[in-house]
Amino acid sequence: MKLVTRAALSWPPSAADPASPSRGLVIHYDSSDQGLARKPHSACLAYWRRTRAFHMGPSRGWSDLGYSWGACPHGYILEGRGLGRYQAAQGTTAGNRDWYSVTLMSGPNEDPTPEQIDAVRQLRAWLMSKGLGAAVKGHRDFFSTSCPGDRLYRLVKGGTFSRSPEEGDDDVSAKDVWTYEIKVPFGTKENPEWQAKSLLLNNNERIRGLEEKVGELTALVRELLKEKS
Ligand SMILES: [Zn+2]
Ligand SMILES: [Zn+2]
Structure with a gap:
């Protein structure tokens, strides 16, 4: 002090x-x-x-x-x-x-x-x-x-x-939410158990899905280019 x-x-x-x-x-x-x-x-x-x-x-x-x-x-x-x-x-x-x-x-x-x-x-x-x-x-x-x-x-x-x-x-950091699965109030009776972590997991799943699709499309483009040449 x-x-x-x-x-x-x-x-x-x-x-x-x-x-x-x-x-x-x-x-x-x-x-x-x-x-x-x-x-x-x-x-x-x-x-x-x-x-x-x-x-x-x-x-x-x-x-x-x-x-x-x-x-x-x-x-x-x-x-x-x-x-x-x-x-x-x-x-x-x-x-x-x-x-x-x-x-x-x-x-x-x-x-x-x-x-x-x-x-x-x-x-x-x-x-x-x-x-x-x-x-x-x-x-x-x-x-x-x-x-x-x-x-x-x-x-x-x-x-x-x-x-x-x-x-x-900071009351709760993103890391705290991820590590300790701290519940964040979502505010609806239909979804009282909503957690920030579930949102992060959903996003991760979506990103992984998109990465797979991008990989497939890249392979397809390569094949098409090979056929063309
Ligand atoms: Zn005073
Ligand atoms: Zn001063």
């Missing part, structure tokens, strides 16, 4: 109340597009400092930045409140006490980069090695809010952030 610590940001340890989040990780976003993926990583650090100043300023008045961590498009995890602290992000007391939070620092029209998704997976794996539960939720699961945006929420529900870092993104 490429971690940017509070110490690296020259921040003192978080003044937020101690807590022992154990349930899982909550995904957040920024309500406006930030374009950080197109900018150098220094822009992410500036964003992180700005967000902390905003959260500690007059409009929020919190003791520290609201999130436990941030995951930037370049694949870095930026430390916010860090381990063992109450959140200010989740919108409910239980949510802030029992769940860690991570923001993807992006807006409603931005997709996370593969590096960013992997950073969240690495963060989660690290937290789980420290005893955190496996659950991944979106902010809107706790509180009526647009956060983490429809794009990120779809990924939350689809399990994108719940995979282990090494797992990659």
Whole structure:
């Protein structure tokens, strides 16, 4: 995990109340597009400092930045409140006490980069090695809010952030289908047992049939040419 610590940001340890989040990780976003993926990583650090100043300023008045961590498009995890602290992000007391939070620092029209998704997976794996539960939720699961945006929420529900870092993104490869005869739902009552493998086998049979025919025709052409000469 490429971690940017509070110490690296020259921040003192978080003044937020101690807590022992154990349930899982909550995904957040920024309500406006930030374009950080197109900018150098220094822009992410500036964003992180700005967000902390905003959260500690007059409009929020919190003791520290609201999130436990941030995951930037370049694949870095930026430390916010860090381990063992109450959140200010989740919108409910239980949510802030029992769940860690991570923001993807992006807006409603931005997709996370593969590096960013992997950073969240690495963060989660690290937290789980420290005893955190496996659950991944979106902010809107706790509180009526647009956060983490429809794009990120779809990924939350689809399990994108719940995979282990090494797992990659292909649920089932063609090789898996072939080797393990994994059933692919065909969606009709008449054909509930349809498998991708049967389609591959049928294609193989057809190709072999065509090869035979081509062989026969080639032999025929050769014979005709011989007769002609
Ligand atoms: Zn949020
Ligand atoms: Zn970055």
